[in-house]
Amino acid sequence: MTRKLLLVNPAQYIKPNLVTVMRLPPASLAYLAALTPSDWDVKVIDENIEPLIFEDADLVGITSCTCNAPRGYEIAREYVRKGTKTVMGGVHASFMSEEAAQFVDAVVIGEAESIWRGLLADFERNDLKKSYRGERTNLETQIRLRPDVCSRKYRLPSVETSRGCPSDCEFCSVTSFHGRTYRQKPVEDVLDQLESLKSKYFFFMDDNILGFGKQAEERAIRLFQGMIDRGLKKKWGCAVGIDFANNPEVLKYARKAGCSAVFMGFESINEESLEGMHKVRNLRLGVKNYEVLIKKLHDHGIGVMGSFVLGNDGDRKDVFERTAKFVLDSKIDATLFAILCPFPGTRLYNRLMQEGRLLRTNYPHDWKYHDCVEVVFKPKHMSPDELTDGVAQIYSALSSRLTSFRRAFTSAIQTKNLVGSGIAYLWNRGSGRLWLKKYKDEAAA
Template identity: 45%
Template sequence: MKVCSNQSQLSLVVEGCAANVSSALKQIRYAPLSLPVTISHVDETASALSTIDPSGRYVEVARTSHCDVKALGAKLEMSPKRLSKKRLTLINPVNNVRSGFAVNPSSRFPPLGLGILASLTPDDWEVELLDENFAPFSYRDADLVGITAFTSAANRAYEIASIYRDQGVPVVMGGIHASMCSDEALRFADAVVVGEAESVWRQVLADAQSGRLRGLYHGQWLDPDRVAPPRRDIYSDEYVFASVQTSRGCPLDCEFCSVTAYNGRRYRRRPVADVLDELETLNNEMVFFVDDNIIGNGASCRKQALELFQGMVARGMNKTWFCQASISVADDAEVLDWAARAGCRMIFIGIEAEDIGALTEVNKRLNLKKGASAYQETFDRIHASGISVLGAFIFGMDSDTPEALFRRAEFMVNSDVDAMQLTTMTPLPGTRLFQRLEEEERLLYTNFPNDWAHYDLTKLVHRPKSMPPDELWDIIRQCTERVYDLRTLKTKAKRTLETTGSMEATEFAYRTNINYRNIGLALGTLV
């Protein structure tokens, strides 16, 4: 290896056999980006070269006969920068407790936030996604690591972060849990992004390159036209569903939900044309619209939802999809009709309870406005468009008595809800529910961060008001067995086919029920 001068321009010449070149390349991984490099024996060194500079942007390959391989040493007195691209590793950790849900690939969804960050990362970074949805974590060399996590996977995220930090690799954490528990996350990361990361991501990368990560970064709520689509080439081909987001924010502020705290009260909708363009790039036949309420709130949101569904039909998109919406989705037959024509087969609705007292407790305002007596009419209207209903119910609210819980389970079984989600009341950080129960000293697991693994919506983590914890948990087990009994699920499927007239809608609902049954089997709430 030697340094040459040509018209005041330094160049680095690495010549010799493949073994020598490979050895020399390992020594020059840090050098000024402006320094040209010449390497001999093209035919023998391709593999070594690709590992150091896969882009080929900074290395000129030439054939020479001179051989002079030496250590670079102190001959270059310039600030060191990596010759090849920087390596960014994005990680999606998974809490293995929910393995019952994860056994079916159709129940896994790509980490949308990490894909968006990848799309915002400049070309001089190589981006890799380590996704525990399909493979357990294995260490990869990196210059910077970005990790997101839901609360139940926070411990796993911290474990992986510690592995990298022990190797001197800086770690940035973000997402809903890190945003709500930023002080905690900073104990395990070099920097934490609070809120939506797009507005600060370029600055995070620049600070990481200069070795000056500054701890906390506060993202701003973006205008809809500035929300970038994700870079989907980093996702596993095993994902059955593609995740697409058309809006952010929710003004409803239910006590148990952190969406308002994280994304704000105002609905921010992406331009319909941008969403349609993104949908046309998808290879997946099935899509999950991750918006908390795809129809939004008010006439303008309704108009945009209608334009989206009509646009999908006009462009001839052959997608099958499901979404989340408020109970108000049933108020507009035209929206439902176009949604079905565009491929909608199931709508997730947060019903929570059939009891007015329970709805009042959790501030479920829209459901209260409609009244629990309106539920059946809601289901009928949605079914009339050929769409099934996934109803979410919560067990363990303060007003829940044993009798109320058994009534709720019977309502789930006997009503025309097609798919049923039974979750245990879980106070997640950032919610008013968590704050209230913490102040009342009613949280059963408080050894954080270790105890976050219990906060996965399937365990009892608080002390109820109306009965001892053991009694409530026993009732939840009984209700789970009633709701997810195979005979019940088969009866539900027959009824869904009758009410919707759609085999696809029926299949969506039945598979969803089986997935929730698998959770119970994995956790032991079903035997």
């Protein structure tokens, strides 16, 4: 008998974020689809790009990050009402497993790959357990994700080469979820996967493609050299720390292998804030060198999307104007501004809770505000409204049509990459408009 498995990525409350705008596929669901035995019929629905019509299924698996967890619980409630068994996993369910257990039949804590087939076998025997604890996947032997279950819906296919991060930034859930481990896939496996991609464009979904330390850098160069040797001729982007720009060999091979743009965590132009968040590598290379690092990327024809976090304890009211000025002076191609967010499971969340500074604590309802767009805590040197106004000030300064055009023009001159500069224009203009529309709508309400 063929059973039907429905895997769901719930909608996020607010749209302007990297995942929804770039339409990156939810890789965790594609891995689970690949691990599901062939006598199951598997369907993946990503509510961020298509509606969920609550079709019938034998088992529904729901992934969760914090801001979409309330929607995940709604979906689970509807399926429970229909008498369908439900499972929830993902980062949020892993950290808030007791909360998730109130809404679903089974909760998966940690990475699901190691327990998935056992969980399905339990379901088939009508013996689903309340919780499953997954082990860290050995990427040396990991199965490939199934691209067919999330293909045409997405702008960019994504490829994973590593998991985890040995750094320990206070606000980040990567280390609390993965431990301070850094696991890598064998280079030849990654190259085989890249060779099988039909698309000319793709995104490396690793938290940091370069990794850390000499060996990791050599591996990255081997990967890029392999892409060149195999004549892949693809264009790609990736997420990296600022160290990426400080290694000329890495830059040279990355560019030759088709690297068009990097998503880079500058996080702050304020050293006091970097110290507070324990962003050790940025402190080591120094804020005063940010512009030099951006120039090095540009000299290799690589565009930069810089990520900045605002509202840190080291930030005072002048941080907004200074950040906007830095963006224009440094000629950074595209930017993402996030409001500091205490996600459950992070050291930041625990600290702010102890200090009595969490503002949105009607859980699980209020998890939907934990999206780096809302202020959900009391900032140290300003009010929550002043923090929101300050981010609006940055977007107003940087995302008007004229400024976005000027930035794209500068980007085209710097990188000589017209397609990348066009995307930077669309991103800067689009993300700013979305953010400011929400800001104005809320002010008028």
